[in-house]
Amino acid sequence: MSNVVVPTTLDEALALLAADPQLSPLAGGTDFMVEVNHGARRPVRVLALRAVAELRGWRRDGDVLVIGAGCTYVSMADPAFAVAAPALAQAARTIGSPQIRNVGTIGGNLATASPAGDTLPVLMALGARVEVASTEGTRTLAVDELITGVKRTVLHPAELITSVRIPVARGPQEFCKIGTRNAMVISAAGIAVVLDREAHTVGCGLGSVTAAPVRATDAETFAAEAIDWSTLRAGAGTTERFGTLAADAATPIDDHRSTAAYRRHAIGVMARRALERCLS
């Protein structure tokens, strides 16, 4: 058997995985190959996902956007995608460099499960459902069910992430991220704020300030109640309070990228600004 297998259908890919526990899935390779080069991963055999048709691209299914696990960040720059999922398109645009966005995938971002994964706060804020499949069947998980800690997921070796489902935008959305450089930087803190004008709910996901993905639920509840949904306005002090509550949900650490105090502060400021932008 060759060291690299290149299935073209999902069934084929899942069968290969089921048959060979030493087969590692490879999508864009932008996390995978970095680990190989650093000696942190020694793959025995590789399952290349690039040619699996079912995993590629995205489509609209009524009120739901179905994003293939192999959907690249550059595909999310499509204006039609940006209308349906503004915050995710914004997050995708901040990831890496053009070279990374050309090949990096949302499935890889989820499976890597880094606290700094930039799609994660958006998917949390949107209440995304992640579909996972093996030859045994499929299951659907929330992002915080899939990811349980720093670089930890509940994926079995024989499972693949196949798609991510998110609601088509029903209101304003914002994504912001901070790093000590204006582009191509790992997030020191990130935030997504999503307003649903029909359900009258607010979603707020935090990035790089918790070990596993979280929503700032107190901030969400507060804002949902404070917003006048017919006009998309809110009383004085709403955005400040929202920022404070979002910052309270953060449990950041000091490391070589930033300090806990700055990260918490930044979450508060970004949450406030993001909500300001969402309100009229």
Next chain:
Amino acid sequence: MTDVATHRRTGAPRVGESAPRPDGVAKVQGRFAFSSDLFAENLLWGQTIRSPHAHARIIDIDIREALSLPGVHAVLTADDVPGELHYGLEHQDQPVLAADVVRYFGEPVALVAADHPETARRAAAAVVVSYEPLTPLVDSALAAQADPIHPDGNVLRTLTIRHGDLDATAAVVVEGTYEVGMQDQAFMGPESGMALPSADGGVELFVSTQWLHADRRQVAGCLGLPEDMVRITLAGVGGAFGAREDLSLHVHLCLLSQHTGRPVKMVYRRPESFVGHVHRHPARMWYRHHADTDGTLVKVEARLLLDGGAYASSSLAVIANATCFAAGPYRVPHADIEGTVVRTNNPPCGAMRGFGAVQSCFAHEAQMDKLAAALALDPVELRRRNALATGDTLVTGQVITGAAPVAEVIDACASHPLPDLAAVDEQPMMHRPGGAGRTADAHHVRRATGFALGFKNLLFSEGFDDYSSAVCRLENGAVTITCACAEVGQGFVTLAQQIAREELGIDEIVLAPAETATVGSAGSTSASRQSWMSGGAVQAACRAVRGRVLQQVARRRGVALDGLVLRDGIIESLDGSVRVDLADAVDGPIEETAEYHHRPTQPLDENGQGDAHVSFAFAAHRAVVDVDPELGLVRVHDMTTAQDVGRVLNPLQAIGQIEGGTAQGVGLAVMEELIVEDGIIKNRSFTDYLIPTTLDMPTVRIAALIEEPEPDAPFGAKGIGEPPTISSTPAIVAALRAATGLELTRVPVRPQDIALPRS
């Protein structure tokens, strides 16, 4: 007789014209062979075993398992070093391989050679080194009093400058304490090279480096070989910026090759590279400036403390620069300055573009702004009032005899129109502070400008007899130049040809490979010195060849020597009786070797006084920055600069040096820092050691290149590589202070320094 008309010049660039780089297209297309691309038949791969501790005693090194692995050909330790056990640029204190103590994180302890790089890595992992960890000395302020961590002691050098009346004071006094973090040169091409055994029992080394002959001296010493049995050839260099002045893998490669009798190659990976070369010295600086109410500087007091890390490297010269230029390019009649560089268990620090002047410039420019504020004077005007000029005396007592167009530099930069920037609310969000992260709306952003002036010495100082050598050979009308000058990106490959064309009037100039066997030392590609020193050597060698050609023609044609001119490859007599092509003018080849020395300098005396420097170069920067004070994020939009260059030899390369040097200054101002905790570097990758991207890099506008010829220098040209790195950083921080009202006494300025200044 040949039809001389066909030999008119083709338009190949001469001195003063923009010469495109011969390797430019190949580099852009990925076809240039860097030192990491070297290959030989029968190649082995080397790997270094390094200390995981910042300070530890080596109890035992067990190589048995590694040696027993299939494909492993050698495992070497300090016991296998046949010659001198230590090397060093200025002071021989660094072990080739640590024997009993390791003094910094990443210090080489053992070496492996194997038939595959992966086998070599696995073998390296199988070498068992037992350490007894020792408490690392990591606080430079404690080093002088602490137990010595090296037999040579913890104080590498203290330099005291006492000039004028030490008790002098004046109406206005400002004081401040400043800090500079550890910057890395961040070259793209990691350390790499290949050594091959040669037939005579010696060794041939292909390596990317800055000074071939200094490498040869040290390598030969450690191998216990005479220098002529070590032959070093420059391999394709992927950037240097000072980080390749010290040895890295040079001796290691040669040891492995000598031991195995086979070619051995090594390529550091990025995390290894970050511990495999020296960095810019972190600095802590205290300053007190005294001035009259009209802004005239009266006295500067300063105490500088640089952290040299575990070994000396070029610390002795770096502290000299930091101290000599601590008062800035200003007339300062009284000075009390002390600079100390100490040894710690932090990563070794050494040469980096700007070489000590960067650190003190950050401090003296902050002080000048503070003084301007105290005097309610325009900061530019304060600098103008105190600017050095030719004939002025430095705090070292040296009188500036060369060009010092400091006022011109200030005026050109300050009077250049401000950039035509879009208002913040008309800019795309991407161009605001925070960039792609979409953090700032227009009303969060404040825009401000800052100004700074800097200077440093060119060439080596303090009595060092510095020289460069070049050979010019004329044969069949073609010229070959041989010089061991290391091309590290600075552009000697174009300049050598330009100079030879200029002197000989021949367009076809071949530049031979830079190596140690065919020519004497060219000195280091550092200290902004190669255009002057190796340019001077090439010029002198070409002139010697020209002289011999004209002599031969004069003798043969029976004309007066001083009536002959060589122009565009044609030798003509003024009376028109002689007109001969250079190719036909002489019998056989003519070869001349020249050694170019700059004028001698003196050591500094116990008061730091003396004519220690050859020449000085000055630059000013004005920065326009946007800041988001609440998040502490910054976008530098524009850097306008003026620089004292003597004469522009290649306009395209002058711009390249200024843009590149400014980029490194931007990096130091707002992002570039090696984070070292307890001696361990935390960000040994380009994921976390951040350098500016295109969204961080400002537009660089050159207000003026001031061309006041330097009397001593070939073509009147000064070196231009370093000044752009010196004044760019303080100009940006001055703008950040203006925008935020914060003191910002440390670089790089981190987001939390602005957003949470009291935390």
